[in-house]
Amino acid sequence: MKNDPIRRLLEAELKEVEAKYRKVFNNANDMIGLNLMGENGLPGKFIDINKIGIERLGYSYDEFLDMTPADIIAPDKRSEIAGNAIELSKKGHATFEIIHQTKSGKRIPVEVNNHLFELDGKKIALAISRDITERKKAEKALKKSNENLELKVKERTSELEEVIIELKNSNEELEQFAHVASHDLREPLRMITSFLQLLEKRYKDQLDDDAYEFIEFAVDGAKRLDNMINDLLEYSQVKSMVREFVQVDTEKVLDDTLLNLKVPIDENNAIITHDPLPKIIGDNEMLMQLFQNLISNSIKYRSDNKSLKVHISAREEENQYCFSVKDNGIGISSDHLECIFTIFQRLHTNEEYKGTGIGLAIAQKIVHQFGGQIWAESEKGEGSIFYFTIPNR
Numbered sequence: 001m002k003n004d005p006i007r008r009l010l011e012a013e014l015k016e017v018e019a020k021y022r023k024v025f026n027n028a029n030d031m032i033g034l035n036l037m038g039e040n041g042l043p044g045k046f047i048d049i050n051k052i053g054i055e056r057l058g059y060s061y062d063e064f065l066d067m068t069p070a071d072i073i074a075p076d077k078r079s080e081i082a083g084n085a086i087e088l089s090k091k092g093h094a095t096f097e098i099i100h101q102t103k104s105g106k107r108i109p110v111e112v113n114n115h116l117f118e119l120d121g122k123k124i125a126l127a128i129s130r131d132i133t134e135r136k137k138a139e140k141a142l143k144k145s146n147e148n149l150e151l152k153v154k155e156r157t158s159e160l161e162e163v164i165i166e167l168k169n170s171n172e173e174l175e176q177f178a179h180v181a182s183h184d185l186r187e188p189l190r191m192i193t194s195f196l197q198l199l200e201k202r203y204k205d206q207l208d209d210d211a212y213e214f215i216e217f218a219v220d221g222a223k224r225l226d227n228m229i230n231d232l233l234e235y236s237q238v239k240s241m242v243r244e245f246v247q248v249d250t251e252k253v254l255d256d257t258l259l260n261l262k263v264p265i266d267e268n269n270a271i272i273t274h275d276p277l278p279k280i281i282g283d284n285e286m287l288m289q290l291f292q293n294l295i296s297n298s299i300k301y302r303s304d305n306k307s308l309k310v311h312i313s314a315r316e317e318e319n320q321y322c323f324s325v326k327d328n329g330i331g332i333s334s335d336h337l338e339c340i341f342t343i344f345q346r347l348h349t350n351e352e353y354k355g356t357g358i359g360l361a362i363a364q365k366i367v368h369q370f371g372g373q374i375w376a377e378s379e380k381g382e383g384s385i386f387y388f389t390i391p392n393r
């Protein structure tokens with residue numbers, strides 16, 4: 001029988017298959033081990049191990065055959081074996097991370113892919129262990145850099161919070177200062193005006209024309225100063241106008257504003273039109289003041305040679321409404337489009353156009369209170385468009 005040619009052929013074929021399997025087994029990049037499952041449900045002794053397993057852990061093939069997986073797991077991780085074995089028995093497969101320890105004591109983090117299968121009626125556990133040292137290093141570095149980043153963000157946030165508090169305090173101080181200063185400045189100013197008037201009355205007969213003119217200039221200057229102080233007071237009070245924001249029908253606010261401006265509108269035959277306007281979350285009084293400042297400017301800075309037209313519209317954008325007030329007035333040169341929003345900045349003398357240069361500063365402060373932006377586009381001689389946005393809350 002032993003020399004049976006068919007049997008010899010089969011044995012040779014089997015050897016060839018076995019050699020192929022070994023080659024694959026030994027050339028795998030991961031450690032592959034086979035263990036017989038013990039009666040206690042834990043993987044028992046190794047029945048096979050590939051080349052990389054031997055090289056990685058430093059035990060000989062024969063030493064492996066006398067060891068169980070517990071012998072290659074770092075002592076502090078051995079308590080995890082039972083849990084992993086239960087999962088393996090339950091599902092027939094289990095994937096977990098653990099730490100292997102080499103014969104010389106080096107720790108190697110691995111990801112183990114375990115599968116159960118039956119061979120000749122015996123339960124066998126197949127374990128493929130991938131060395132994840134590099135991955136763990138990268139994870140650790142990532143974690144560290146994330147922690148550093150978080151720390152930096154925390155530091156920056158607290159720095160920013162401090163700056164915000166400082167800014168808030170200095171803003172409040174500034175507003176208080178403007179408020180107190182405007183009150184206190186008015187008293188001596190009133191004194192100057194009344195004594196100048198007294199001078200004019202008492203010494204009427206002794207004063208020549210020049211003296212009268214000088215007194216007039218002085219009184220006029222005092223009046224202008226009084227107006228500016230008044231405006232400063234108004235500017236400093238914008239913030240105290242803010243109450244809880246409520247729903248505001250901007251079309252209704254515009255109608256009320258136009259009613260307030262009826263006299264100058266009629267006097268100048270202004271044609272004021274508007275598109276349908278939205279409801280926003282804001283404050284009636286502040287919005288009315290904003291419309292009033294912009295529309296009264298359109299009336300004040302009208303062109304002499306055209307009939308005055310003002311158009312108000314609003315369009316909905318992603319997170320906000322963008323309103324516009326467009327006129328066909330004298331326009332503003334592009335160099336001045338930004339400075340006009342600065343307090344007391346004017347492009348004209350008081351003789352040309354009366355005013356103190358506070359209207360747009362107040363308009364800007366109101367828009368900022370709403371959390372929006374304000375800007376202007378214009379062509380000199382053609383007209384201006386003032387835009388402002390209000391967040392769509």
Ligand code: ADP
Nearest residue numbers: 297298301331340346347355356357358359360
């Ligand atoms: P005031 O009108 O008192 O000067 P504002 O702050 O309202 O103060 O305006 C600042 C400047 O911006 C004005 O002096 C004027 O030159 C310019 N301006 C504002 N609105 C208009 C407008 N609609 N058309 C042309 N110029 C304007």
